Structure formats: C-alpha cells, structure tokens
Ligand SMILES: CC(=O)N[C@H]1[C@@H](OP(=O)(O)OP(=O)(O)OC[C@H]2O[C@@H](n3ccc(=O)[nH]c3=O)[C@H](O)[C@@H]2O)O[C@H](CO)[C@@H](O)[C@@H]1O
C-alpha cells in the first residue's frame with residue numbers, strides 16, 4: 001500500500017490547476033442512464049471514485065469511452081457515456097461499499113428501467129449516513145421500495161414514475177440529486193422543497209437541462225421539474241472542484257505561501273473565502289482563477305459547518321489543520337456528520353492543541369508542528385494531515401492514502417510543482 005512522504009517547512013508559491021469537481025462528477029455520471037443518447041462529460045477528474053463509477057455504469061450496460069485525455073498536470077479528460085439499453089439494474093455490494101455515491105444510480109434506473117436493486121451503502125468513517133430521505137423521496141414519485149438482504153429493491157408503477165411533491169425534513173445533497181434524476185423522466189410535475197443548494201446540484205440541473213429536462217428554481221431550495229418522456233444526449237463540462245480549491249488555499253495559508261488556484265470559481269466558494277479572509281489570508285480574483293496568499297500571521301476564527309451556502313463540512317478538517325498554527329483559539333463546530341473529527345488525534349500527535357467536546361473542537365494555535373507517521377480514515381481528514389505535514393518540521397508519512405486518491409487528482413504532482421517536498425512511496 002502506498003504512503004505519502006512530506007518533508008515540511010517549504011513555502012508554496014505558483015499555480016495549482018483545479019480539477020473538475022468530484023462531487024459534481026459523481027452526480028453527472030449517472031445522468032448517462034437517463035438517455036439512449038450519448039453524454040459526453042469533459043473536465044472529468046482522474047479519481048478513484050470516477051473510475052469506480054465508470055465500472056458501476058459498465059455493469060449496468062453503459063459503454064464508457066475516454067476521449068481527449070491529455071497527460072498533463074492540468075486535467076482535461078472527457079468521457080463519452082452511452083446507455084443504448086439498460087442491461088442490468090443491479091448495483092452490487094462490491095462497488096457500493098467502495099463508493100457511497102453509487103446510490104445515485106437508484107433514481108435514474110427507476111426512472112428509465114422501472115426498477116433497481118442497489119446495495120445499501122451502510123455507514124462510513126465520518127458517520128452513519130442513512131439513505132431514508134432518498135427512499136422516501138422516490139416513494140413520493142410512486143416507487144415501491146423494499147429492503148431485503150442488504151439491498152434496496154425499488155420498482156416503479158407499471159406506467160412509470162409520476163411527478164410528486166417532496167419536502168425534505170433536512171437538507172440532503174444526495175437525496176436531492178437522486179429524486180431530481182428520477183423526476184426529470186416522471187410523468188407530470190414534481191416539486192422538491194428544501195432541496196440542497198450546493199453548486200454541484202446546480203451543475204447537475206444544468207446538465208439535465210442540456211439533456212432536454214425542464215427545471216425551474218436552479219440554485220434555490222425549491223426545484224420545479226416538468227417530467228419528459230425522454231431525454232437526449234449532451235456535452236457537458238464538469239464544474240471546478242471548490243473543495244479541492246479550498247484545500248490548496250489552506251496549503252497556501254499553512255505554508256505562508258502564495259498560490260494561484262487556476263480555474264477556481266469565487267461564486268461557488270463564498271463561505272470558504274470568508275473563512276480564509278477571517279484567518280488572515282488575502283484572496284484576489286484574477287482572470288485565471290483565485291489567488292490566495294498570506295498577509296501576516298494566521299488568525300483564529302470560529303466556524304460552523306452547515307449546508308450550502310454556509311461553510312462546508314468537506315472543508316472542516318483542512319481549516320482545522322491550518323488553524324492549528326493560528327494565533328489564538330479557534331472554535332469549529334461540525335453539524336453535518338457525527339464523527340468527522342478523526343483527524344484530531346493525528347494532528348495532536350503532530351503537536352496540535354485540539355480538544356473536542358461533542359460536535360465542537362477548540363483549536364488552540366501552537367507555534368509549530370512536528371512531522372510524524374499519521375493515518376486517517378477518510379478523504380478530507382487525510383488532506384488535513386497532508387497540510388499539517390507541509391508546515392511541520394521534519395518528515396511526515398501519511399498512510400492509507402487511497403482515501404486521498406478518491407478526491408485529489410495528482411496531489412503530489414500539484415504540490416511538488418509549487419515547491420513542496422512530497423513524494424509517494426510504494427510500501428506504506
Ligand atoms: C458525493 C457527494 O456529493 N458527497 C457529498 C454529499 O454527501 P451526501 O449526499 O451523502 O450527504 P447528505 O447531504 O445527504 O448528508 C447530510 C446529512 O443528512 C443525513 N442524511 C442524508 C441522507 C438521508 O437519506 N438521511 C439522512 O439522515 C446525513 O447523515 C448527513 O447528516 O454531501 C455531503 C454534505 O455536504 C458532503 O460531505 C459529501 O462530500
């Protein structure tokens with residue numbers, strides 16, 4: 001198993017190309033199931049999750065062809081997906097357990113093929129992560145759902161799904177995406193209230209519209225969908241990854257650096273940028289992207305995660321690493337996932353002073369961190385350890401980096417190019 005070795009203490013400066021967004025790509029890929037036309041997705045990041053999703057779709061009868069792959073650091077990979085027919089409606093445990101987002105084939109399969117059997121994703125390191133809201137929303141469109149032997153078995157009525165009203169009791173990104181992809185092929189009108197407003201949902205909506213769907217309220221918490229009998233193929237470019245961009249912004253902050261995040265979009269990153277500015281960084285919108293640079297010492301701040309447009313849970317761990325070196329005490333509150341502080345004991349081993357009480361973490365800034373072998377159990381926690389390693393004195397080894405490969409494209413290449421001393425080693 002690979003490990004990442006970082007010798008810290010170098011100031012980062014230069015340009016980091018921001019890849020297509022993992023969380024947008026994982027919602028766009030299943031759109032291929034909604035049409036017998038060709039869907040071409042460009043700016044698709046090279047990530048383990050994207051590959052896994054491709055394999056999942058192949059098993060359902062979707063052909064996937066990579067086009068325009070340029071072997072350069074600035075990613076521009078396109079994939080053409082074609083589901084002439086749905087060959088299978090089964091999403092097996094072996095793939096779903098690797099990638100929770102596999103549940104996003106449920107809505108499209110039901111809508112197009114009238115049935116689906118998808119392994120229950122189960123919990124994961126950051127929390128319990130139930131799928132009850134996905135299932136209730138699909139039931140509101142007429143689906144009959146049974147849980148048996150670890151699988152969700154869903155069947156549409158004989159005439160297909162019908163439009164319905166869905167009011168989510170809490171905001172769920174995945175459940176909003178699933179019901180949206182079902183509603184675009186349901187008969188009649190659907191209303192989705194308290195929909196998630198994450199930019200990745202708007203990206204999904206825009207792709208569906210390009211495929212012939214009719215959706216009003218894009219970017220708001222009330223989506224109105226007029227179902228269509230069929231959708232057609234389209235070409236769509238995946239939005240830039242705001243979480244990857246935010247992570248590299250923290251790399252600039254923690255190393256006292258100056259990075260141009262090429263392709264990053266300020267309009268998707270309001271709360272992240274406010275957090276960076278609150279921590280004492282300078283953020284400048286430039287033609288090519290966002291420049292983030294240090295402007296004096298890092299400052300403590302208080303952050304609470306919540307659904308978009310508030311501060312994203314997917315940035316909490318990276319900010320915590322950066323704030324571990326800020327002047328003063330920061331208070332971070334995690335309101336989305338019940339177990340998203342697994343980086344804390346590892347950061348503490350590197351010299352951070354962090355105390356967790358329930359959902360709140362008190363981060364008392366320290367003068368410096370010290371390199372150590374560390375291990376994390378999820379994607380963003382792993383990134384927080386990489387960030388800590390970039391600033392730490394001496395060598396940090398990050399183990400179990402398969403988590404990083406799920407969500408950060410060419411991490412070592414991108415960081416080396418801006419001055420980090422980082423390498424991947426094959427024996428971790
Ligand atoms: C692939 C993808 O896009 N993943 C993102 C997506 O995950 P995901 O879509 O899984 O997250 P949700 O927005 O659904 O989860 C939000 C909260 O709702 C709860 N919940 C969710 C569904 C449900 O049926 N029942 C229920 O109780 C969850 O346990 C969690 O506490 O949004 C999260 C919150 O922004 C991000 O951290 C993930 O990176």
Ligand SMILES: C=C(OP(=O)(O)O)C(=O)O
Nearest residue numbers: 023100101314379380407
């Ligand atoms: C939690 C995340 O992803 P997923 O929902 O795919 O586990 C993430 O991207 O931080």
